Amino acid sequence: MWAVVLVLAVVGVFGFWTWWMSSGPGAFAVVPTGIVGTSAKDADTALASVGLRAHQTEAFDDVVPDGDVVSVDPSEGDKIRKDGTVEVTVSKGVExxxxxxxxxxxxxxxxxxxxxxxxxxxxxxxxxxxxxxxxxxxxxxxxxxxxxxxxxxxxxxxxxxDGPAPVTVPQVKGSDQDDAVDTLKSSGLVPQVTKQYSDEVPEGTVISQDPQQSTTLHRGDTVQLTVSRGPEMVVVPSVTGKHTAEAKKLLEAKGFKVKVNKFLGGVLDTVRFQDPDGKKKAPKGSTVSLTVF
Structure with a gap:
């Protein structure tokens, strides 16, 4: 009887051990901790020590250095059947x-x-x-x-x-042409000069500008300058020997003013002298003096 009991006990223990190792808790292993962050080689060693295989794949990672373990699946501390495979993701470094x-x-x-x-x-x-x-x-x-x-x-x-920078147009009216051009260029603006005759503004001086001062433009924009040529010079007609009326008509047709000085009352109504002399140049609009006998 005791022999039978002993045999049954042995069989029971053996059966329990077989169940424990094949289907019970003994059939599983725990994924070791401390694998993440170690080298791929060390991860393989750690898994093999508990009877697990490692299947490695590579992925870029912004934090984990090249060659170190980024993650494992199942995770550290999880149970997995013995001889099971753990997916190990190894860093390729930053992409x-x-x-x-x-x-x-x-x-x-x-x-x-x-x-x-x-x-x-x-x-x-x-x-x-x-x-x-x-x-x-x-x-x-x-x-x-x-x-x-x-x-x-x-x-x-x-x-x-953002395109060219904004620029406030400086005042150059009344300036010398060279100074005005330099001022505009230093502000990043492009001066464009045209010239015209002027009886009031000295030659080489800016008569007007467009746009006016304080206008907002952008670098590279154009500012028109009108610069004085000075008074227009005209050849004075020669009127010596002509009657007063004819002389005045010829001079006024050229844009001159005429001043008549009569000698002895201008009895002969003939121009004897003129100032400036004929064929000389004088500013248009200036006065030609006639001496009439």
């Missing part, structure tokens, strides 16, 4: 992308779309700056040279043009 060419001169939207298309997801809001050469809304510069391979989360700065 790099190449900065595309042709961004400078593109529109802002096109440049940002190109960067996004090439895998950059950390491009900050573009900064604005004035430019005399790049049209408003187009890219002036990019902080990383095209063709450069950099991490996908690199802060790439894109500078976009």
């Amino acid at each position: 790099n992308h190449t900065v595309p060419a042709g961004l400078v001169g593109e529109t802002k939207d096109a440049a940002l779309a190109s960067l996004k298309k090439n895998g950059f997801d950390a491009v900050p809001t573009p900064t604005q700056d004035y430019s005399d050469k790049v049209p408003a809304g187009h890219v002036i510069s990019v902080s990383v040279d095209p063709g450069t391979s950099v991490p996908h989360n690199s802060p790439i700065t894109v500078v976009v043009s």
Whole structure:
């Protein structure tokens, strides 16, 4: 009887042990802790020590260094059947992308779309700056040279043009032409000079400007300057020997004023002398003096 009891006990223990190891708690292993952040080789060793296999895959990661474990599935501390496989994700480091060419001169939207298309997801809001050469809304510069391979989360700065800077037109009316031109150029404006005769404004002096002072323009805009040629010079007709009326008519037709000085009452009504002399040049509108005998 005791022998039977002993045999049954042995059989029961054996059966329990078999169940424990095949279907019960003894059939499972626990995924070791401390694997994440270690090297891929150390992860393999740790898993093998508890009877588990490792299946490694690689993925980019912005934090975990290249070659170290990013994650495991099942997670650390979880149970898994012995001889089971643990998926181990190993870091390839930070993902790099190449900065595309042709961004400078593109529109802002096109440049940002190109960067996004090439895998950059950390491009900050573009900064604005004035430019005399790049049209408003187009890219002036990019902080990383095209063709450069950099991490996908690199802060790439894109500078976009606001067009030419605003300029307040200075006062140049009444200035010498050279001074006026220099003043406008130093303000980034383009002077355009036309000349006309003037009896009041000295030669070489600015008669007028358009637009007027204090007007807001932009660098590269044009300011029209009208500069004095001085009085128009006209050849004085020779009227010596002519009667007074004819002489006056000829002189006035050329734009001169006439002053008649009669000698002995101008009895013969004939011009004997004139000042300035005939065939000389004098300012249009000036006075020609006649001495009439």
